[in-house]
Amino acid sequence: MKHLNQRTLVKDAIKDFVYHYGLGTYGADKRGRNVGKELLALNPETVTASEVSEIIGNTHWCSERCCDECGNVTYDIVEIGEPPDYESSTANICLDCLKKAVELIEGNKNEIL
Secondary structure, three states, X not given: OEEEOHHHHHHHHHHHHHHHHOOOOOOOOOOOOOHHHHHHOOOOOOOOHHHHHHHHOOOOOOXXXXXXXXXXXXXXXXXXXXXXXXXXXXXXXXXXXXXXXXXXXXXXXXXXX
16 A cells, blocks of 8 residues: 655656666657756755656656545555556555545444444
8 A cells, every 4th residue: 555645646757767777868868968967966855747757748747646446546555455557456546535435444334234
């Protein structure tokens, strides 16, 4: 289980991008920037997702996530299940849906099977 908020997504984007592409430029970067070095120079505690996305050149690495239950798009999501991968059993759930799930379980405690 992992809390996916703007801060964790920014930190993961920096770490994962450098892991996959290194410190220099990478194949898709036509701008000639040393993207990995620029990302590592950022303060991961204060940088915004939009700043990281501007350096990388797209928003795929650290953007808001969609709740798999209600479709709400937010930075405040809990990832439940297996780590995301092809055919993994993973769900992204927002706070409102998590509260509804707890209410559902608690409401059923008193029911007789």
